[in-house]
Amino acid sequence: MFSAVHTVSSELEDPSRIQPVIWTSLVLCTVVYIMTSFFGFLLFGDSTLGDVLANFDTDLGIPYSSIVSDIVRLSYALHLILVFPVIFYPLRLNLDGLLFPSARPLVSDNWRFALMSIGLISLIFLGANFIPSIWDAFQFTGATAAVCLGFIFPGTIVLRDPHGIATKKDKIMSVFMISLAVFSNLIAIFSDASNLLKKNLPSHA
16 A cells, blocks of 8 residues: 555656656567467467467467466466556546546646546456456447547547638538447447347346
């Protein structure tokens, strides 16, 4: 607990310290991704699963198979540890801007910073413990994040038109694009939820 508080206090005093953490995380996580996928394909070839880590749950048919599997799992755990600051920092910053748009900067308010961090970490912890499979979460985040980044956010920027350069045609196209994206997003979420319920509910023969 003391180390967590010390890290938070350190981050408030010098926000620029997050930059080397992000760069290091990006480089190391990229290496982990490439190495895992490359050697996974060399090991399993055409039988490589979409979740390559699931291949390591079986006997690899090589010497020290269990040790190799443990090393792969540890490397992925290291990846999760390193990628967390990259995601958590902008998440906390943007959520604070959404909830407290007129408040003073987050780095100058220790209480708001601590409460925001504790609240988000608690939600993440609960999700990690109660969501049965990470791939269930990925289905929903993939269905929403891709649509938001590709269609909804660009469309809203055009509608807001901070520089006053968007034409009437641009704004009509943006409304159409946002409406279509929301509609397709709802269908994707409904489909994912239906498949998840069918998979988890007991079948009646």
